[in-house]
Amino acid sequence: MDFINTGIEEIAVDxxxxxxxxxxxxxVLAGQWDYERMTFDKKYxxxxxxxxxxxxGITPGDVGKDEGVVEFITPQxxxxxxxxxxxxxxDEFYPAFVVNDSKKTLAALVKDLQTFNLK
Structure with missing residues (x-):
């Protein structure tokens, strides 16, 4: 399930x-990164x-060296x-609680990220 129109795609942060x-x-980031992209997960x-x-998140910098500006693509x-x-x-079934909490999490995250937006 894609979360579109969250506003996160217009944000870039250090x-x-x-x-x-x-x-x-x-x-959490855990091990979901390589040199140009990263995935942050919330587990339910x-x-x-x-x-x-x-x-x-994607970056032309180097994730492993904590370098670069991260831009976002559509969360899922x-x-x-x-x-x-x-x-x-x-076709997947997603419990209403999980969908609603995901939307709330994204809205709060976008609000916090906008403070540091470099775009």
Whole structure:
């Protein structure tokens, strides 16, 4: 499930600022990064499975060296299927609580990020 029109796509922030801000919203980087992109996840464990809100960032800098400005692309909500991974399809069922909390998280994150927006 894509979260469109959140405003996050119009934001760019310094990578060092970003890492502290996302923690405030229960988003973690963990190992989901390479040199030019990163994925921040918020995990939801509910009775019927595990869901992830994913916020994607890209940078021409070097994530490993904490260098660069991060821009964002459309966040997604997906359901985890062991052992295959996370599915994002429109045919997936997403509990209302998870969808609503994801929207609230994104709105609060965008509000905080706008303070540091470099665009």
């Amino acid at each position: 990578i060092r600022t970003l890492e502290e801000l996302v923690k405030k919203h229960d988003l 464990t509910v009775s019927d499975g595990v869901y992830y809100l994913r916020v994607y 909500l997906g359901k985890h299927y062991y052992p295959h991974g996370v599915e994002y399809g429109e």
